[in-house]
Amino acid sequence: MDAQGRERTENVDPADQWVLNPDTGEYELRLPPSAPRPAVPGPRRPAPRDTADGGTGRRAAAPAREVPPQRRRRGTAPEEPAPGRRGRRPAKKAKKSRGKRILMWTGGTMAFTVLATGVGGYLYLEHLNDNIQSLPDDGAGTGGFQKDKAINILLIGTDKRTGAGNEGYGDKGSEGHADTTILLHVSKDRSNATALSIPRDLIVDIPDCPTTQEDGTEKVIPGSTGARFNTSLGQDGRTPSCTMRTVTELTGVTPDNFMVADFNAVKTLTTAVDGVEVCLAKDIDDPDSHLKLSAGKHTIEGEQALAFVRTRHSVGFGGDLSRIEIQQQFLSSLMRKLKSNDTLTSPSKMLKLAEAGTEALTVDSQLDSIGKLKDLGLELGKLNTKNLTFTTVPVDDNPAEKVKATVVLREAPARQVFDMIRNDVSFTEVKKKEKKEAAAVAARLKGTKSDPG
Template identity: 35%
Template sequence: MTGQEESGDVGRRPGRRPRLLKAAGLTLAGFLVLGVGTAGWVYWHLNSNIKSVDINSALGDDRPAKAVTTPTPSGTVSATPLPTEAVNILVLGSDSRSGKENQALGGGSSTGARSDTAMVVHIDAGRTRATVVSIPRDTLVTRPSCPLSDGGSTAVAYGAMFNSAYSVGGPVCAVKTVESITNVRMDHYLEIDFSGFAKLVNALGGVTVTTDEDIDDDDSHLHLKAGTHHLDGRTALALARTRHGIGDGSDLGRIGLQQKLVKALLEQMSSTNILTSPTKLYSVADAITGSLTTDTGLDSLTELMSLGESLKGLSADEVKTVTMPVVTAPSNPNRVVAEEPAASRLWESLR
């Protein structure tokens, strides 16, 4: 079983150029239309929503090398110089945060954290092309020793499930494990929780998704007939989580649904004129920032907006989604392992 590449423009009308990070950045920037007097408080509130983890300090220098900076061509003149380095961002969807809202949506407690969605977003130098690589949660890996906040460390674990890294060591261990299996430096980290995702979908007025088959999953409380559905936040979250009611019940089927949902969400963000409604604008920005945990390099509105602005030249045609090539694990038919040498070639292309 191998990962299948898919063009990022599937299902979009010609001329559409939805960009996830740019859309988020411009949405956050747009709160300025609320007025000068209100903007200061709004900025403070949205900025304080964002939680962060100092991953660089925790991991130190024992990491893959950063992307090589590309010299700016001589004679090039630009009012806003393009970034000259590639960027890799580890994006996790998790139920790590405790609280009534997350628990009502099926989220775990702070001691039972899981990361069921993991994507490495690689943005090329110049920010005009991107590749999104999904890592199946059921992949068996060697989980490295990870530093803990109390000064201790976790033990090396062989044949561990990929998503156990977050469970035992949080974002720091998730980043270190991804870097260990890919030898690719993660420049940034973004995590979104259950309730924040549901709030974002609701703030956008829901999201329209077409399913190719009936979905009947008691675990995620999702029952949908094949066809087109307009989903609210709770149902969209259930769609992102379901796997037992589709295909062979593996995580690979869920990844396909997640990629479809991301595209539908991009379409909704692109078609919704958020900037004309201060109330909707604030609701969306509050949902985005309130759901995020980032590394310390992206833990402010200014930094998020700067990243979004740098992606203005990234078109949908140049965004590709793939799944890390995997095969069934010899030791367990319910687990997978990286398929070599295809997986190594994929990671090599992102360095």
């Protein structure tokens, strides 16, 4: 882009450049009145040779337009005013239904739909691609999710103090441990999903981890037995691929991909959707997270949202397992907000989400482009969030400790949970069946007690 182009567009909100045309239901590029029309630069072309103008001194016509023409429906001819009838408006076309307009955004952000908006969309797509940070999966995953199979995504939240304002959270000097880890399983038919939280203080065996170094060489980082799960990342130079191997060792489920979020991800994503709603059973006044909220409903975003997911001393038993519960509540609310009509039909919010997501998340090398993330988003978008079940690996306090600081597997129920995920069993359907059976038992007992003796 030339210097003049930068002056015209650098202060324009990208969301303001894409406007819904109420006549067609399509989003179109619009510019401020003061800006010349060709605001989206095309590829630079060499100047024509002197001989090309035939000596007239005029410049030869460019081989193609610098700016793509305004989009129109496939199969229709461009509409031009008849000679002598300037300013006559074409007949209005039927508006798309509200449902169809909403579907335009389902499964991703506006960044994913600009694929069809010409040069301007291409340039923005490249900008988002440049935002994405990726790390090798070192062969620890399946090679990436597939559209015709169940999907397993490992979501990792680190406690690394990166970004402004994060000095008060996490462990000082932490390399970024696996502080919050969720294995998200989406069924093959996309009808249901399970989000399995793995406690950071769970005692596990961490396997040897072949790990790609910054210079491209590979180093095998030795494993350890009886270690805290959160040390599968950050400790001794371990990367997310080692956390993937540890999850496979623990559950028998091999993740397809991983996504790593830092503290800034919580702040920027919640701000992009104008906050998420949480409901508190009692007041929270946590001296460590500095969160103060009264009982009842609140809409939180930014710094307050980060303080919420970091809170543990003022909820439940004051430990990490209690914090997992409020994190699950928070994530459930965030997912509902992401799939709400208010978000999906707002170009401004979708652009903010695209920026926030690509800047705050680190993904594995199988998800290192907007195109791949778009495909994953479309698959996840098929899920009805009502059929998303949050659960936690069943654990007990570590019997080897006098002062309880870690937990161990509750073997039988934990293995049952792992087996259900491996076999793509719906936790939603199981819970419905259990409730139905419990209601039937209660009805029989009530009938027995009411019978005369």
